[in-house]
Amino acid sequence: MISSAAGPAVIFDLDGTLVDSEPHYYEAGRRLLAAHGVPGFTWENHLRFIGIGTQETLETLRRENGLAASVETLLAEKNRLYLELAHSGTEVFPEMRKLVERLDAAGHPLAVASGSSRAAIDAVLGATSLNELLPLRVSAEEVPHGKPEPDVFLEAARRLGVSPAGCVVVEDAPPGAEAAHRAGMRCVAVPYVPAHVTDPAFSGADLLFPGGQREFDAQKAYDWIVG
Structure with a gap:
C-alpha cells in the first residue's frame, strides 16, 4: 500500500x-472506419468522443454507421492501428x-x-x-x-x-x-x-x-x- x-x-x-495522443486516436479511427466502408471521418467527428473510452466510442460508431463487425473485432483492429501510430512517438x-x-x-x-x-x-x-x-x-x-x-x-x-x-x-x-x-x-x-x-x-x-x-x-x- x-x-x-x-x-x-x-x-x-x-x-x-x-x-x-488525440491525433493518433483520430487517425486510427479514420483508418478503421474507412476499412469498414465508412469514408470521410473528420477531426470534427472525432472531437465529440474525446474523454470517452475506446469501447464506448466504438459502440456508438458501430450503431451510427451500421457496421457489421462486432465491437470486440473493431476494438482489436483500432488498438492495433493505434499502437502502430503510438510507437512512432507521442x-x-x-x-x-x-x-x-x-x-x-x-x-x-x-x-x-x-x-x-x-x-x-x-x-x-x-x-x-x-x-x-x-x-x-x-x-x-x-x-x-x-x-x-x-x-x-x-x-x-x-x-x-x-x-x-x-x-x-x-x-x-x-x-x-x-x-x-x-x-x-x-x-x-x-x-x-x-x-x-x-x-x-x-x-x-x-x-x-x-x-x-x-x-x-x-x-x-x-x-x-x-x-
Missing part, C-alpha cells in the same frame, strides 16, 4: 492531458512533464487512469520520460464502466491506498471531470478542446485553466495541489 503522507495523491488522465505536454516530476520528487502518490486499453497506455508511456514515474496505471478495461462513471478513478485510489477525498484528478475532457466529481475527488481541468470550456462538467472543477495546455502552468497547479 502506498502512503499518502507526502500530501494528496494525484491521478492523471492520459490522452489529451499528459500526452497529445508528445508529452512540457508543463505536464514538469508537474509530474515535481510531484514525484515531493513524494506524492501518482497514478494514471485512462479510457484507453492497457496496451495503449503502456505503449504511450513506455516511449516517454514519464514511464518510470507513473508505474501505477488503470485502464477502463479493468473496471465495469468507463468515464463519466467514476470507476477508473476509484480503482486507482484503491490501488494507491488513498481515500477518494485524498485524491486530485487532472483531466482534459468533460466526461473525466464528471467522473472525478462522482468519485468525490478534487479536479484540475485543462480542456483539450477550447469549446469544451463552457461544458457544465467543467463548472465543478476546483482549478480550471480555460486556455487549456497553452495556459497550463505546472507551478500554479502544484501550489494549488499542495496548498
Whole structure:
C-alpha cells in the first residue's frame, strides 16, 4: 500500500492531458472506419468522443454507421492501428512533464487512469520520460464502466491506498471531470478542446485553466495541489 503522507495523491488522465495522443486516436479511427466502408471521418467527428473510452466510442460508431463487425473485432483492429501510430512517438505536454516530476520528487502518490486499453497506455508511456514515474496505471478495461462513471478513478485510489477525498484528478475532457466529481475527488481541468470550456462538467472543477495546455502552468497547479 502506498502512503499518502507526502500530501494528496494525484491521478492523471492520459490522452489529451499528459500526452497529445488525440491525433493518433483520430487517425486510427479514420483508418478503421474507412476499412469498414465508412469514408470521410473528420477531426470534427472525432472531437465529440474525446474523454470517452475506446469501447464506448466504438459502440456508438458501430450503431451510427451500421457496421457489421462486432465491437470486440473493431476494438482489436483500432488498438492495433493505434499502437502502430503510438510507437512512432507521442508528445508529452512540457508543463505536464514538469508537474509530474515535481510531484514525484515531493513524494506524492501518482497514478494514471485512462479510457484507453492497457496496451495503449503502456505503449504511450513506455516511449516517454514519464514511464518510470507513473508505474501505477488503470485502464477502463479493468473496471465495469468507463468515464463519466467514476470507476477508473476509484480503482486507482484503491490501488494507491488513498481515500477518494485524498485524491486530485487532472483531466482534459468533460466526461473525466464528471467522473472525478462522482468519485468525490478534487479536479484540475485543462480542456483539450477550447469549446469544451463552457461544458457544465467543467463548472465543478476546483482549478480550471480555460486556455487549456497553452495556459497550463505546472507551478500554479502544484501550489494549488499542495496548498
